[in-house]
Amino acid sequence: MKQFLFNLVYTFVMILLVIEGYEFQRKLVHEGSAMFNMYPSLLFLSVYPIVLGMLFRLPLLFKEVKDGNKWKVGWVKIISIGLPAFYIASFPALYFSPITDIVNLYPMNLNLDEGPIISIAGVVFGYVLLDSIKE
Numbered sequence: 084m085k086q087f088l089f090n091l092v093y094t095f096v097m098i099l100l101v102i103e104g105y106e107f108q109r110k111l112v113h114e115g116s117a118m119f120n121m122y123p124s125l126l127f128l129s130v131y132p133i134v135l136g137m138l139f140r141l142p143l144l145f146k147e148v149k150d151g152n153k154w155k156v157g158w159v160k161i162i163s164i165g166l167p168a169f170y171i172a173s174f175p176a177l178y179f180s181p182i183t184d185i186v187n188l189y190p191m192n193l194n195l196d197e198g199p200i201i202s203i204a205g206v207v208f209g210y211v212l213l214d215s216i217k218e
Contacts, residue, residue: 089142093142097135097138097139100135100138101135104131104135107127108124108127108128108131111123111124111127112124121179122176122179122180125175125176125178125179126175126176128175128176128198128201128202129172129173129174129175129176129177129201129205130176130205131205132172132201132202132203132204132205132206132208132209133169133172133205133206133208133209133212134209135205135206135209136205136206136207136208136209136210136211136212136213137209137210137212137213138209139206139209139210140209140210140212140213140214141213143214144213144216147216154216154217155216155217156215156216156217157214157215157216157217158215160211160214160215161211161212161215164207164211165208165211165212165215167204168204168205168207168208168211169204169208171200171201171204172201172202172204172205172207172208174201175201
Protein backbone atom coordinates (compact mmCIF):
# COMPACT_ATOMS: atom_id res chain seq x y z
CA MET A 84 0.00 0.00 0.00
CA LYS A 85 2.86 2.36 0.85
CA GLN A 86 4.50 1.75 -2.54
CA PHE A 87 1.18 2.32 -4.32
CA LEU A 88 0.68 5.70 -2.63
CA PHE A 89 4.25 6.71 -3.43
CA ASN A 90 3.76 5.80 -7.10
CA LEU A 91 0.43 7.63 -7.24
CA VAL A 92 1.84 10.82 -5.72
CA TYR A 93 4.94 10.57 -7.91
CA THR A 94 2.78 10.22 -11.02
CA PHE A 95 0.69 13.27 -10.12
CA VAL A 96 3.82 15.33 -9.42
CA MET A 97 5.34 14.33 -12.76
CA ILE A 98 2.13 15.18 -14.62
CA LEU A 99 2.03 18.55 -12.85
CA LEU A 100 5.68 19.21 -13.80
CA VAL A 101 4.99 18.38 -17.44
CA ILE A 102 1.95 20.67 -17.58
CA GLU A 103 3.68 23.54 -15.77
CA GLY A 104 6.79 23.14 -17.92
CA TYR A 105 4.69 23.36 -21.05
CA GLU A 106 2.97 26.51 -19.78
CA PHE A 107 6.32 28.06 -18.83
CA GLN A 108 7.69 27.27 -22.28
CA ARG A 109 4.68 28.94 -23.92
CA LYS A 110 5.29 32.00 -21.75
CA LEU A 111 8.97 32.09 -22.74
CA VAL A 112 8.07 31.83 -26.44
CA HIS A 113 5.53 34.63 -26.11
CA GLU A 114 7.94 36.93 -24.25
CA GLY A 115 10.80 36.02 -26.56
CA SER A 116 8.84 36.81 -29.69
CA ALA A 117 7.80 40.16 -28.22
CA MET A 118 11.42 41.03 -27.33
CA PHE A 119 13.01 39.36 -30.39
CA ASN A 120 15.10 37.09 -28.15
CA MET A 121 14.21 33.42 -28.57
CA TYR A 122 17.36 32.02 -26.97
CA PRO A 123 15.84 31.58 -23.44
CA SER A 124 12.95 29.55 -24.85
CA LEU A 125 15.29 27.43 -26.98
CA LEU A 126 17.55 26.83 -23.99
CA PHE A 127 14.51 25.76 -21.96
CA LEU A 128 13.45 23.48 -24.83
CA SER A 129 16.84 21.78 -24.57
CA VAL A 130 17.26 21.56 -20.78
CA TYR A 131 13.75 20.81 -19.55
CA PRO A 132 13.36 17.34 -21.15
CA ILE A 133 16.76 16.32 -19.77
CA VAL A 134 15.61 17.24 -16.26
CA LEU A 135 12.36 15.31 -16.81
CA GLY A 136 14.30 12.24 -17.93
CA MET A 137 16.41 12.41 -14.80
CA LEU A 138 13.27 12.75 -12.67
CA PHE A 139 11.75 9.67 -14.33
CA ARG A 140 14.80 7.62 -13.29
CA LEU A 141 15.17 9.13 -9.81
CA PRO A 142 12.97 6.66 -7.83
CA LEU A 143 14.96 3.68 -9.12
CA LEU A 144 18.21 5.46 -8.31
CA PHE A 145 17.03 6.07 -4.74
CA LYS A 146 16.18 2.39 -4.44
CA GLU A 147 19.64 1.42 -5.70
CA VAL A 148 21.33 3.87 -3.32
CA LYS A 149 19.29 2.48 -0.44
CA ASP A 150 20.76 -0.97 -1.13
CA GLY A 151 24.19 0.52 -0.38
CA ASN A 152 26.54 -1.04 -2.94
CA LYS A 153 29.66 0.26 -4.68
CA TRP A 154 29.03 2.46 -7.70
CA LYS A 155 30.60 2.78 -11.10
CA VAL A 156 29.70 4.62 -14.30
CA GLY A 157 28.67 2.77 -17.45
CA TRP A 158 30.61 4.81 -19.98
CA VAL A 159 29.57 2.64 -22.92
CA LYS A 160 25.91 3.49 -22.41
CA ILE A 161 26.65 7.19 -21.94
CA ILE A 162 28.77 7.36 -25.09
CA SER A 163 26.66 5.13 -27.33
CA ILE A 164 23.18 6.32 -26.32
CA GLY A 165 23.69 9.45 -24.24
CA LEU A 166 25.92 11.54 -26.50
CA PRO A 167 23.75 11.26 -29.64
CA ALA A 168 20.63 11.95 -27.56
CA PHE A 169 22.35 14.93 -25.92
CA TYR A 170 23.36 16.32 -29.32
CA ILE A 171 19.79 16.14 -30.60
CA ALA A 172 18.36 17.53 -27.35
CA SER A 173 20.80 20.44 -27.24
CA PHE A 174 20.39 21.28 -30.92
CA PRO A 175 18.09 24.32 -30.40
CA ALA A 176 20.41 25.87 -27.84
CA LEU A 177 23.52 25.09 -29.91
CA TYR A 178 22.00 26.43 -33.10
CA PHE A 179 21.78 29.99 -31.81
CA SER A 180 24.69 29.97 -29.35
CA PRO A 181 27.78 32.09 -30.01
CA ILE A 182 30.01 28.99 -30.16
CA THR A 183 28.41 27.88 -33.43
CA ASP A 184 30.05 30.85 -35.16
CA ILE A 185 33.42 29.30 -34.32
CA VAL A 186 32.68 25.59 -34.80
CA ASN A 187 30.14 23.98 -37.10
CA LEU A 188 28.13 21.99 -34.54
CA TYR A 189 24.96 21.51 -36.52
CA PRO A 190 25.64 19.52 -39.69
CA MET A 191 22.43 17.53 -39.42
CA ASN A 192 19.23 18.75 -41.03
CA LEU A 193 16.98 19.09 -37.98
CA ASN A 194 14.20 21.61 -38.02
CA LEU A 195 13.65 23.57 -34.80
CA ASP A 196 9.90 22.98 -35.11
CA GLU A 197 10.43 19.29 -34.46
CA GLY A 198 9.86 19.62 -30.73
CA PRO A 199 8.83 16.02 -30.05
CA ILE A 200 12.10 14.66 -31.41
CA ILE A 201 14.09 17.09 -29.30
CA SER A 202 11.97 16.38 -26.22
CA ILE A 203 12.22 12.60 -26.59
CA ALA A 204 15.99 12.83 -27.05
CA GLY A 205 16.23 14.97 -23.91
CA VAL A 206 14.21 12.54 -21.84
CA VAL A 207 16.32 9.65 -23.15
CA PHE A 208 19.55 11.46 -22.29
CA GLY A 209 18.39 12.35 -18.77
CA TYR A 210 17.24 8.79 -18.11
CA VAL A 211 20.41 7.22 -19.53
CA LEU A 212 22.57 9.61 -17.55
CA LEU A 213 21.17 8.35 -14.25
CA ASP A 214 20.74 4.78 -15.50
CA SER A 215 24.42 4.48 -16.36
CA ILE A 216 25.32 4.79 -12.67
CA LYS A 217 25.48 1.13 -11.73
CA GLU A 218 26.49 -1.04 -8.82
